Amino acid sequence: MPDLSVSIVNTNSRELLLACLASLAGTAAEIVVLDNASEDDSAAAVRDRFPDVRVIAQAERAGFGANHNTVIRATTQRYVYVLNEDTTAGDWGFEALTSYLDAHSRVAALGPRLVYPDGRLQDSAWRFPTPLVSTLSLPTLGRLGVTQSRGDAPRPVDWVMGAAVVLRREALEQVGLFDEDFFLYSEEVDLQARLHHAGWDVHYFPAVTVVHHESQFSAEIPERRINEMWRSRHLYWRKHHSPTGARVAALATGAQYAARAAMSSIARPADPGRRARMRLHAHDAWRVTGPGLRELADDWNGRVGTAPQR
Numbered sequence: 001m002p003d004l005s006v007s008i009v010n011t012n013s014r015e016l017l018l019a020c021l022a023s024l025a026g027t028a029a030e031i032v033v034l035d036n037a038s039e040d041d042s043a044a045a046v047r048d049r050f051p052d053v054r055v056i057a058q059a060e061r062a063g064f065g066a067n068h069n070t071v072i073r074a075t076t077q078r079y080v081y082v083l084n085e086d087t088t089a090g091d092w093g094f095e096a097l098t099s100y101l102d103a104h105s106r107v108a109a110l111g112p113r114l115v116y117p118d119g120r121l122q123d124s125a126w127r128f129p130t131p132l133v134s135t136l137s138l139p140t141l142g143r144l145g146v147t148q149s150r151g152d153a154p155r156p157v158d159w160v161m162g163a164a165v166v167l168r169r170e171a172l173e174q175v176g177l178f179d180e181d182f183f184l185y186s187e188e189v190d191l192q193a194r195l196h197h198a199g200w201d202v203h204y205f206p207a208v209t210v211v212h213h214e215s216q217f218s219a220e221i222p223e224r225r226i227n228e229m230w231r232s233r234h235l236y237w238r239k240h241h242s243p244t245g246a247r248v249a250a251l252a253t254g255a256q257y258a259a260r261a262a263m264s265s266i267a268r269p270a271d272p273g274r275r276a277r278m279r280l281h282a283h284d285a286w287r288v289t290g291p292g293l294r295e296l297a298d299d300w301n302g303r304v305g306t307a308p309q310r
């Protein structure tokens with residue numbers, strides 16, 4: 001049995017979660033599901049259909065990093081596979097992943113190849129969004145020189161997407177777990193930046209492929225998702241760069257969205273929603289003024305906390 005715990009966090013994505021667990025059935029690993037106060041009976045469904053899966057049913061809603069930290073603290077295996085509930089795989093390749101980590105003792109984070117349900121490659125490894133990288137990527141609107149998830153051989157990268165990443169517990173014990181100041185987005189970038197600063201490596205591992213179905217939980221509320229994304233980006237830049245560097249990175253990235261909004265007006269005149277989203281990105285690059293997903297969770301927690309007990 002691989003020395004591996006699988007950490008899955010779920011919020012009202014019952015069917016995606018059950019599909020994920022069905023694809024994990026029969027794999028040799030400890031599987032832990034933290035249910036983030038779902039209202040669709042996700043926890044009960046997991047207990048009924050997958051009795052071997054450990055369920056942590058949370059009464060209040062927390063963020064991505066905080067929830068996975070709860071699972072990490074509740075497990076002891078040498079490796080923790082942080083996995084989205086909206087993923088599946090024909091072959092999870094746990095032995096390949098852990099064998100690679102065993103053979104490369106300085107690799108603290110390992111990301112598999114991600115694809116969309118139709119088989120198209122999904123970008124899942126990138127350079128860190130430094131002020132320099134953000135500025136140099138402006139002429140191509142981030143299309144060149146940033147993505148690192150290419151090729152068929154394992155390779156060092158800056159950071160890999162948190163939808164599917166195997167973490168070495170020894171490294172986490174050194175640098176700390178996810179920073180819970182990030183509610184959603186950029187927490188995996190921050191963690192992998194801290195790992196790099198401490199001398200650890202991050203690798204992209206295309207020998208294992210995971211299908212990422214992309215949950216619609218936050219996609220249904222795009223304004224809040226965009227606000228939360230930018231709130232986290234600003235936090236990341238302030239944490240890892242000077243005030244001037246943080247402002248340069250934000251404005252250079254925002255300029256890319258402003259250019260996309262202008263191009264969308266010409267290329268996609270029938271898609272005003274896209275233009276509106278691009279404009280909100282450009283606005284948030286300067287300052288986030290609207291509520292995000294954290295406030296949505298806080299509102300829900302407040303309602304539940306004041307509701308009469310049954």
